[in-house]
Amino acid sequence: MKCKDIEKLISEYIDGELEKPINDLIKEHIKICEKCLSLFESLEKTIFLSKKIYKKKSVPKVISKRIYHQIEIKFKK
Amino acid sequence: MSEQQLIERAKKGDTKAFEELMKRTQTNIYNLGFRLLGNKEDAADLMQDTYIKAYENLDKFEGRSSFSTWLYRIATNNALMKLRKEKNKNISIDEIKKIGDKDYKIEISDWYENPSLYFKSNELKQQLQEAIDSLPPKYKSVFILHDIEELPISEVAKILSLSIPAVKTRIHRSRMFLREKISEYIKKHGN
Numbered sequence: 001m002k003c004k005d006i007e008k009l010i011s012e013y014i015d016g017e018l019e020k021p022i023n024d025l026i027k028e029h030i031k032i033c034e035k036c037l038s039l040f041e042s043l044e045k046t047i048f049l050s051k052k053i054y055k056k057k058s059v060p061k062v063i064s065k066r067i068y069h070q071i072e073i074k075f076k077k
Numbered sequence: 078m079s080e081q082q083l084i085e086r087a088k089k090g091d092t093k094a095f096e097e098l099m100k101r102t103q104t105n106i107y108n109l110g111f112r113l114l115g116n117k118e119d120a121a122d123l124m125q126d127t128y129i130k131a132y133e134n135l136d137k138f139e140g141r142s143s144f145s146t147w148l149y150r151i152a153t154n155n156a157l158m159k160l161r162k163e164k165n166k167n168i169s170i171d172e173i174k175k176i177g178d179k180d181y182k183i184e185i186s187d188w189y190e191n192p193s194l195y196f197k198s199n200e201l202k203q204q205l206q207e208a209i210d211s212l213p214p215k216y217k218s219v220f221i222l223h224d225i226e227e228l229p230i231s232e233v234a235k236i237l238s239l240s241i242p243a244v245k246t247r248i249h250r251s252r253m254f255l256r257e258k259i260s261e262y263i264k265k266h267g268n
Contacts, residue, residue, distance in 0.1 A: 008249075010249075011245065011252055012245060012249075015230065015248075017230065017245070038188075041188065042188050042256050042259075042260070043252050043256055045188060045259075046252055046255050046256040046259055047224050047252065049195060049196070049201075049205060049259065050205065050209065050220075050224055050225065050255060051224070051225060052196060052202075053202060053205060053206055053209070054108075054111075054112050054225050056104070056108055057107065057108055057111055057117075059103050059104055059124070060117075060121075063107075063124065063125075064099065064100075064103055066125070067099070067124060067128050067129075068092075068096050068099060070125065070129065071092055071095060071096075071128065071129060071132050072092050074129070074132075075092060075132055
């Protein structure tokens with residue numbers, strides 16, 4: 001497997017979406033190829049950093065009350 | 078009470094049952110809105126539009142997907158409509174394809190071993206946020222649903238009515254684009 005092929009499949013490798021034989025080929029390749037290891041690690045870090053930006057927020061109570069109230073008025077039989 | 082029982086009751090006009098469904102799903106819908114649209118006012122409006130539309134169309138929900146996938150679909154479509162109206166601030170699809178598909182360079186020594194160190198200052202955080210916000214809507218929605226909301230690729234495909242290969246391509250190109258933006262930051266500011 002060539003570096004160009006690895007690049008096309010690297011996101012699927014990160015996501016665990018590949019069949020085992022292809023997965024194993026990539027796993028072996030990145031052990032010996034610094035360029036593809038770099039791509040793999042930097043993409044993993046990109047995902048990690050992106051996740052860190054978005055902390056889970058709770059819904060302000062006033063908003064959920066407002067929405068429920070609107071549904072009740074609009075649809076109450 | 079199970080989700081199915083609540084849906085059946087809500088279909089018969091029981092707004093209390095719908096309120097319970099809302100309570101169980103609202104954090105995900107609000108956060109999706111916040112992540113796609115970038116502020117709490119738009120997130121609240123999106124949440125309101127989503128639940129009203131869901132209640133209006135509850136009789137059309139046949140349970141072929143989960144209730145939360147169905148809500149995600151309504152919310153994402155609403156958000157995409159809004160994002161497309163603001164498309165002037167997005168990078169072009171050609172640009173993201175070019176970055177996503179080009180040959181990459183070796184930069185192993187440039188990246189910190191521990192990526193948390195990048196957020197010592199807020200500058201990179203802000204730049205990365207801007208880069209995510211500049212993704213074309215059809216890439217941003219896939220990236221947020223999969224990499225941030227952590228929904229499986231198959232579910233993202235259902236929510237957006239896309240093929241699985243199309244979802245995978247968009248995820249890969251978005252990641253390559255964001256990686257490039259972080260690399261540019263590192264080159265400019267050093268480690």
